[in-house]
Amino acid sequence: MRRWFMAAVIAAGCAGLNAATAVAFGGWQGPTVSVGGAVTTPTTYSTPQLGTLPQTTFTVTRHVWWRTQTLTDQGVPLEDLVNDAAPVLPSAKNAALRVTVTVAGRFGRSVTLALGELDPSFGNHPAYLALTEDGHSLPAPELVVPGDRFGLRTVTDVSRITVAVQSPAPTTTSPTATELTIIDGNRTRELTDAQLAALPAETLQVSFEAGTAPQTHTEVGPSLDAVLRAAHLISGLNTWVAGVGDDGYVAVVTPAEQWVGGRPLQISLNEDGTALAEPRLVVDGDLKGGRYVSDLVDLVVGNALQAGGPWWR
Numbered sequence: 001m002r003r004w005f006m007a008a009v010i011a012a013g014c015a016g017l018n019a020a021t022a023v024a025f026g027g028w029q030g031p032t033v034s035v036g037g038a039v040t041t042p043t044t045y046s047t048p049q050l051g052t053l054p055q056t057t058f059t060v061t062r063h064v065w066w067r068t069q070t071l072t073d074q075g076v077p078l079e080d081l082v083n084d085a086a087p088v089l090p091s092a093k094n095a096a097l098r099v100t101v102t103v104a105g106r107f108g109r110s111v112t113l114a115l116g117e118l119d120p121s122f123g124n125h126p127a128y129l130a131l132t133e134d135g136h137s138l139p140a141p142e143l144v145v146p147g148d149r150f151g152l153r154t155v156t157d158v159s160r161i162t163v164a165v166q167s168p169a170p171t172t173t174s175p176t177a178t179e180l181t182i183i184d185g186n187r188t189r190e191l192t193d194a195q196l197a198a199l200p201a202e203t204l205q206v207s208f209e210a211g212t213a214p215q216t217h218t219e220v221g222p223s224l225d226a227v228l229r230a231a232h233l234i235s236g237l238n239t240w241v242a243g244v245g246d247d248g249y250v251a252v253v254t255p256a257e258q259w260v261g262g263r264p265l266q267i268s269l270n271e272d273g274t275a276l277a278e279p280r281l282v283v284d285g286d287l288k289g290g291r292y293v294s295d296l297v298d299l300v301v302g303n304a305l306q307a308g309g310p311w312w313r
Contacts, residue, residue: 030046030047030048030140031046031047031106031139031140031141031157031159032044032045032046032047032159033045033050033081033129033141033158033159033160033161034159034160034161035081035082035084035085035161035163036085036160036161036162036163037102037161037162037163037164038087038088038099038163038164038165039082039085039086039087039088039163040085040086040087040088041084041085041086042085043084043085045081047131047140047141050075050076050129050131050141051131053076053080054076054077054080055074055075055076055131056074056075056076056077056126056128057072057073057074058072058073058074058075058128058144058146059071059072059073059146060073060144060146062151063150063151071133071134072133072134072135073128073130073132073133073134073144073146074130074131074132075128075129075130075131075132075141075142075144076128076129076131077118077126077127077128078101078103078113078118078126078127078128078129078143078161079115079118079119079120079126079127081129081161082099082101082115082118082161082163085163087099087115087163087165088165089165090165090167092167092248092249092250093249094249094251094290095165096115096116096119097114097115097116097119097122097250097251097252097290097291098165098166098167098242098250098251098252099114099115099116099163099164099165099166099252100112100113100114100115100163100164100165100166100240100252100254100304101113101114101115101118101161101162101163101164102161102162102164102238102304102305103127103143103155103158103160103161104155104158104159104160104161104162105143105155105156105157105158105159106140106157106158106159107156107157109155109156110155110237110238110304110305111143111152111153111155111237111238111256112237112238112239112240112254112256112303112304113127113145113153113254113256114240114252114253114254114257114291115252116251116252116253116286116290116291117253117254117257117261117263120287121287121288122286122287122288122290122291123257123263123283123285123286123287123291124286124287125145125147125257125261125263125285126145126146126147127143127144127145127153128143128144128145128146129141129142129143129144129158130142130143130144139157140156140157140158140159141157141158142154142155142156142157142158143155143156143158145260145261147261147262148260148261148262149260149261149262150260152237152256152260153237153256153260153261162304164304166240166242166250166252166300166302167250168183168242168244168250168298168300169244169248170244170245170246170247170248170297170298171183171244171297171298172246172297172298179191179192179193180196180227180267180279180296180297180298180299181297181298181299182227182228182231182233182298182299182301183298183299183300183301184231184233184301184302185302189231189232191227191230191231193269195230196221196222196227196267196269196279197269199222199226199227199230200222200223200226201220201221201222201269202220202221202222202223202264202266203218203219203220204218204219204220204264204266204268204282204284205217205218206218206219206282206284208286208287208288208289208292209287209288209289210288210289215289217271217272218271218272218273219266219268219270219271219280219282220268220269220270220271221266221267221268221269221270221279221280221282222266222267222269223258223264223265223266223267224241224253224255224258224265224266224267224281224299225255225258225259225265227267227299228241228255228299228301233301235255235256236303237256237260238303238304238305239254239255239256239301239302239303240252240253240254240301240302240303240304241253241254241255241299241300241301241302242298242299242300242301242302243281243291243293243296243298243299244293244296244297244298244299244300245293245294245295245296245297246278246295246296246297247295249293250293251281251290251291251292251293252291253265253281253283253291257283263283263284263285263286264282264284264285265281265282265283265284266281266282266284267279267280267281267282267296268280268281268282277295278294278295278296278297279296280292280293280294280295280296281293281296281299
């Protein structure tokens with residue numbers, strides 16, 4: 001009897017303590033997600049606060065062993081969270097296309113996306129912080145990219161979103177440049193026109209809007225992956241590549257857009273049957289041509305998790 005009485009007293013005390021704690025701290029809010037980095041308004045959201053933001057319902061197909069499974073998720077567009085935090089942008093044309101977004105989970109996993117890929121006016125390949133799955137609340141927000149071919153860019157238990165802005169200056173402004181410079185931290189590699197032409201080429205039929213006018217072109221040249229490999233670079237899920245034109249125009253892509261998202265990325269050497277004076281970064285699948293970088297002189301490569309960029313072999 002005495003043991004039962006003491007247990008009841010302890011339980012009641014704990015219940016009172018928990019209730020007092022909930023009152024003092026506004027109740028249990030669950031996991032939080034911070035949005036920071038190169039932003040004007042860094043913000044931290046509790047899970048209930050994320051739930052009050054405009055939600056999008058979408059389906060995602062996942063491969064589970066020998067079968068596929070289609071689920072209905074609901075969550076907040078990642079692009080909305082980034083734009084609400086107001087990235088600090090330079091005064092430049094299409095400056096938002098310089099933004100990278102790294103989403104990290106509590107267990108160390110992270111992926112980096114280009115804001116231009118998410119933008120409905122450009123890549124139109126959205127990502128979400130999912131809060132529910134088939135009507136059931138998830139234990140914590142989960143990054144989901146429903147248009148990807150595979151779930152490699154899924155991040156569970158998201159805790160942090162870090163925004164960065166890439167603004168490298170061109171290494172040359174010569175209209176007669178005969179090489180493409182690949183820069184990885186303090187390492188530089190130059191590929192001549194002949195070396196680029198010797199790489200395996202692919203042909204892409206691309207369509208996009210330039211201003212309000214639709215354009216369609218046939219582009220021929222090596223894939224971005226092939227060019228990075230030729231420069232002895234290995235790409236990962238946190239690798240980003242800034243294409244820099246000789247006029248200082250910059251747009252960012254991520255190699256994962258191609259091998260996970262299914263969007264071809266190319267360094268075109270020939271357009272509509274005519275050799276280009278300088279290479280062109282081509283992003284097949286974008287609605288507008290903002291991430292097409294003409295008169296390309298540099299590829300600046302970085303990794304959100306490593307100050308020196310991807311591994312150099």
